[in-house]
Amino acid sequence: MAKVAEIIHQVEDHDAEVRTGLDHALTQAAKFFAWAIFVAFLISVVEVVSRYVFNSPTFWAHETTSFLIAAVFLIGGPVALARDKHIRVRMFYDAVGPKRKRVLDIVNSLIALVFFGGLAFASWIMVSKSWFTPTGAFHLEGTGTSWNPPTPALLKLLVLICVVVMFVQTLLHLIAAIRRPADPAAPVETGAE
Amino acid sequence: ADYEWTFQTSETAGEPGFVNKQKWADDVATLSGGRIAIEILPIGSVVPHTDTLDAVGAGILQGHLTDPSYFSGKDPAFAMMGNLVGAWSDPFELLGFMQSGGGNELYSELVEPYGVKFIGAAATEPEAFVSRLPIRTVEDLKGVKLRAPEGMVYEIFSKAGAAPVSLPGSEIFSALDKGVVDAADNTVFATNQALGMNDIANFPLYPGFHSLPMIDVSMNKQIWDGLPEDLQEILLTSVKQFSFNHIYSVRQLDASAVEQAKANPEIEIINWSGDERAKFRRIAQQEWQNWAPKTAMTQRYYDAVTAYLKGRNLL
Amino acid sequence: MDLSALGIEYGSYLLVAAIFLLLLTGQPLAWVTGLVALVFTFGWFGPMALPLVTSRIFGFITEYSLVAIPMFILMAALLDRSGIAKSLFNGMRILAGRLPGGVAVQTLIVAILMAAMSGVIGGEIVLLGILALPQMLRLGYDRNLSIGVVCAGGSLGTMMPPSIVLIIFGLVANVSIADLFVAAITPALLLLAFYVAYVLFMCWRNPELGPPMSEEEAAQESLASALRSLAAPLFIVFVVLGSIYGGVASITEAAAMGVSAVMIISLFRRELTVKLIQDSLVHTLETCGMIIWIGIAAAVLVGVYNLMGGNRFVAQSILAIDAPPVVIIMVMMVILLVLGMFLDWIGIALLTLPIFVPIVIQLGYDPIWFGILFAVNMQVSYLTPPFGPAAFYLKSVAPREITLKHIYVALLPFIALQLVVLGIILFFPPIATWAI
Ligand code: NA
Ligand code: NA
Numbered sequence: 016m017a018k019v020a021e022i023i024h025q026v027e028d029h030d031a032e033v034r035t036g037l038d039h040a041l042t043q044a045a046k047f048f049a050w051a052i053f054v055a056f057l058i059s060v061v062e063v064v065s066r067y068v069f070n071s072p073t074f075w076a077h078e079t080t081s082f083l084i085a086a087v088f089l090i091g092g093p094v095a096l097a098r099d100k101h102i103r104v105r106m107f108y109d110a111v112g113p114k115r116k117r118v119l120d121i122v123n124s125l126i127a128l129v130f131f132g133g134l135a136f137a138s139w140i141m142v143s144k145s146w147f148t149p150t151g152a153f154h155l156e157g158t159g160t161s162w163n164p165p166t167p168a169l170l171k172l173l174v175l176i177c178v179v180v181m182f183v184q185t186l187l188h189l190i191a192a193i194r195r196p197a198d199p200a201a202p203v204e205t206g207a208e
Numbered sequence: 209a210d211y212e213w214t215f216q217t218s219e220t221a222g223e224p225g226f227v228n229k230q231k232w233a234d235d236v237a238t239l240s241g242g243r244i245a246i247e248i249l250p251i252g253s254v255v256p257h258t259d260t261l262d263a264v265g266a267g268i269l270q271g272h273l274t275d276p277s278y279f280s281g282k283d284p285a286f287a288m289m290g291n292l293v294g295a296w297s298d299p300f301e302l303l304g305f306m307q308s309g310g311g312n313e314l315y316s317e318l319v320e321p322y323g324v325k326f327i328g329a330a331a332t333e334p335e336a337f338v339s340r341l342p343i344r345t346v347e348d349l350k351g352v353k354l355r356a357p358e359g360m361v362y363e364i365f366s367k368a369g370a371a372p373v374s375l376p377g378s379e380i381f382s383a384l385d386k387g388v389v390d391a392a393d394n395t396v397f398a399t400n401q402a403l404g405m406n407d408i409a410n411f412p413l414y415p416g417f418h419s420l421p422m423i424d425v426s427m428n429k430q431i432w433d434g435l436p437e438d439l440q441e442i443l444l445t446s447v448k449q450f451s452f453n454h455i456y457s458v459r460q461l462d463a464s465a466v467e468q469a470k471a472n473p474e475i476e477i478i479n480w481s482g483d484e485r486a487k488f489r490r491i492a493q494q495e496w497q498n499w500a501p502k503t504a505m506t507q508r509y510y511d512a513v514t515a516y517l518k519g520r521n522l523l
Numbered sequence: 524m525d526l527s528a529l530g531i532e533y534g535s536y537l538l539v540a541a542i543f544l545l546l547l548t549g550q551p552l553a554w555v556t557g558l559v560a561l562v563f564t565f566g567w568f569g570p571m572a573l574p575l576v577t578s579r580i581f582g583f584i585t586e587y588s589l590v591a592i593p594m595f596i597l598m599a600a601l602l603d604r605s606g607i608a609k610s611l612f613n614g615m616r617i618l619a620g621r622l623p624g625g626v627a628v629q630t631l632i633v634a635i636l637m638a639a640m641s642g643v644i645g646g647e648i649v650l651l652g653i654l655a656l657p658q659m660l661r662l663g664y665d666r667n668l669s670i671g672v673v674c675a676g677g678s679l680g681t682m683m684p685p686s687i688v689l690i691i692f693g694l695v696a697n698v699s700i701a702d703l704f705v706a707a708i709t710p711a712l713l714l715l716a717f718y719v720a721y722v723l724f725m726c727w728r729n730p731e732l733g734p735p736m737s738e739e740e741a742a743q744e745s746l747a748s749a750l751r752s753l754a755a756p757l758f759i760v761f762v763v764l765g766s767i768y769g770g771v772a773s774i775t776e777a778a779a780m781g782v783s784a785v786m787i788i789s790l791f792r793r794e795l796t797v798k799l800i801q802d803s804l805v806h807t808l809e810t811c812g813m814i815i816w817i818g819i820a821a822a823v824l825v826g827v828y829n830l831m832g833g834n835r836f837v838a839q840s841i842l843a844i845d846a847p848p849v850v851i852i853m854v855m856m857v858i859l860l861v862l863g864m865f866l867d868w869i870g871i872a873l874l875t876l877p878i879f880v881p882i883v884i885q886l887g888y889d890p891i892w893f894g895i896l897f898a899v900n901m902q903v904s905y906l907t908p909p910f911g912p913a914a915f916y917l918k919s920v921a922p923r924e925i926t927l928k929h930i931y932v933a934l935l936p937f938i939a940l941q942l943v944v945l946g947i948i949l950f951f952p953p954i955a956t957w958a959i
Pocket of ligand 2: 903905909
């Protein structure tokens, strides 16, 4: 029975593949960002209590929770990428030898770079529209409520940041894959073909 | 067809507004002799409802038929022009203001920098109010937990003594059903009745007094500018036609829904007196004054509306 | 490159083929779907249309009902780390006594309770995946059976009221949400009954699949200690259900109430530490990242497919049929099942319901009944490859040696059961409509 507990623990902490320094930094940063979920949880409870017990719903809880969770969703992308946790269909990938696997890694990184590059371009347009009016004046897009926090503008910027981070992560993975020896027994220095 | 366009709307496919907007597209096809074919898509089909203005400007969508309040986060003028809470109790008053009180000109000016051409305004019947509690006067609003969406509504209900709750549309039904909220600002009476809202919250307020959103029919400006004059005229005229058709159709639907609700002994429809409506409008007016100085445009809009309402002896 | 020259029919085929091909490379699924959507946006409409992609990303992440997902995952992570999960399953094992498969049956009952606590899929499966899967494996249950129970049971949340699927159907079809909720209960329980019967039958034939306690073990364990270990989980269920049905919290907020219940209990058990909270939060963040980015990519794909005229393609397929009404309904079911292999339910709803519902009404059928058929169909779509959200949710928390292929194979019998229930409701509408 203890063995299963170990397996579970291992799944969560050890078999993640942290490949580069940036990935490591993101894994560390995740420990800070994750508290946003805790804050969102506390705010939800505060809203329920003040509404149900004191009959005075807050004007800020709903939008703040939405913002925090949306930010968590976005940041989760690079963090999961850092630990190689994104879901893949590995049937074919696991069946090939190290040499082909390296080629696949390179091709996949290149494809992913196209994806993140395209997203970065599109996010850039989205961000500029939410930070500036059509006449070019600086104005943060808000939620449009009476409170009107500028969370849409901030989240749109966060989309751009996360996409750019994932672009750089992938670029580093690509470099690592190119440098990796095609023959896993060979030392790294002589690895490049 | 010479022109094939996609217009996104602000309704789900089952709502009367969506069906009527599809009829408008059919009319445009007929009037243009098949030269214009417009596909009408429900809310959220291509881009989220808050993003159609940008999408039309960029030419991703060629047009939209929507509630301008959704763009309030871009400019407070959209909140005021989209739904000036408490101002209108009849859609023809709103349309009258748009046509002859300067509304059309101001709104055109507002959207033009986004690369969008305002074709025309339509309106719906005043929205209904669903409630678990009998709310017969402004006084009765005190302490009522009511769901209010974006825009000016929240603050106005708060001033009227209610405890507004912000909830997304998809949570309204369950929240009302279980009593998380006592009342909700929702769409027109006919739709509420069809969705079963009046069955779980038995004291609907009808005709509504608080919310009468404008429907903005707009399209990409570059495409508009390239159109031959006769097609431009067809679009302008057909939107006027649409606004009549839409109002009368919702009126008819509301009427038969009211009859249906009256046949149910558990539902009591509450109709506010003229005095109570005026009381509410005076509260709303204070909030208009708060919004007016936000930008040059909100001020101009505020001045135009108050002048129009005074001239009609409604203020 | 002008992809629009292909026309919608061949465009659809190319889109599906591209997704399949790219999936085989082992590229993360989210990037595959997203990239195909991005390339089609660019190739069909040109570079000026690209903001559509990011616009949908923003729209998806700010969907308020999704706030419940991290709360459910957090709840699960806390339960798992605090040891409440382990004692719950120990207790369930004692309750199951000598009945083969007894723990799996109880897991299904936990699943239907959770279904009544939530409206969106995702959180529940992750919760069951973290909570029940390792425990069932620990107790010697068959892997496939355990996976199937978790995914099929966990999907019931969108069938059992409150359910966002039914609310959206009601809004789209303009029919009573109250009636939909009432009509959904019997079919949801029917699905549950089929799952239970299947588990019991399989374990009766081969008790190895769900091994009961031995005589000696049974003699050692007391019923009283079993019931004690169930008290804490029952308190959590009571808090969540109580806050929904007592009108205290909205469905989304109720998940946060559940988190506080778990925290209070583990505080009393002296298991709550900052480290435990920190670890649970990081786990939640990472799991959200995995499953939400798949959702984001799917949402982008739906947006561009709608703009390409995907809905016209669906409409053509229906209008081309000249057959009795029931055949048309069956064709609709087949279309939904096929789309269910590639899109998530909200995309399918956006794409098909505006076309299907008016036809259903015109044919003289009850739209409420069709809504239930739709909901059951979406149950199937959660499990079917290659895009099976339930499989992804489970994969995101399952031990790494459990691959997607294992999960999909394990789900096949449960998909078959769902199809049987779909057929039953199709041919015996009163199963859905008797109560309204
Ligand atoms: Na549910
Ligand atoms: Na599927």
